[in-house]
Amino acid sequence: MDPDKKNPVLPGRFIPVLENSGHITKLDTFVNRTVREMIRKRKQEGKKVLPVAVNLSRMDLMDKDIMGRIWENVNDKKIPVSMFHYELTESAYADITESGSKFLTGLQKKGTKILIDDFGSGISSFSTVRDYEFDIIKLDMGFVQKIGTSKKTDNILIALIDLAHSLDMKVIAEGVETKEQVEFLRKNNCDYFQGFYYAKPMPQEEFEALLDREL
Known part of the structure; x- marks a missing residue:
């Protein structure tokens, strides 16, 4: 603190x-x-x-x-x-x-x-998933936060989700902050979302209370 x-x-x-x-x-x-x-x-x-x-x-x-x-x-x-x-x-x-x-x-x-965290942020992204069988990739928030800014950006994100699924991996989108981002990701079959749209970092006690309310 x-x-x-x-x-x-x-x-x-x-x-x-x-x-x-x-x-x-x-x-x-x-x-x-x-x-x-x-x-x-x-x-x-x-x-x-x-x-x-x-x-x-x-x-x-x-x-x-x-x-x-x-x-x-x-x-x-x-x-x-x-x-x-x-x-x-x-x-x-x-x-x-x-x-x-x-x-x-x-x-x-x-x-x-x-x-694999921050997928897409480094130059070795594709060789990383080629060389090791990860279960889940977490898309770098840099992609997510640019949703809707250009067709090229959106298409890259869609392609990454499709690539992961073709390799039998689930996808988590990091840095989700807006309803528009959630709707885009849902439409394009992203599996899980993580970001301030749902919750900000919190102490363990608050996290457990959230679990008790939501589960």
Whole structure:
């Protein structure tokens, strides 16, 4: 939290700092533990749960301790393995080692979903989906926020959705903020939407209250 404004500090501000300082694995460890505890607690209380996607950094996929903790998540008999999704950016995948790639494949065989984040933002987008069988792609918000600005932009977005579906992948659109964007994406068979149109970042307590109201 920002001590002066009492508002959440968004990931775009602090994630690069943690990555550059080498502390991103500590945050990812905390997030993995928190998600696991939240899902387990809700299951024990008889409350409904939805899959939660946790980010993996390039450093995570080179850290045996972190990978071991993730295996603990998917091997937890009290939690359906399908509740865990893991997402990584194109840049993280570009630097992945052979052991990191095998680790992701092992997670998929267990029943988790692997997502590629910010798809379309890097020069390696197509080679990334060619070289690894992701379950879900998340379209970069740069495409979504330009919906309706030009026919070319709209056609590129439609083509990306069709490409993903032809490769048996689901599609999440990031950065959805307007009704017009939602209508366009629905019309063109996008599977899921993420953005301020639905909700802004919120504390865990508010998120769980939202789940209780909506599920």
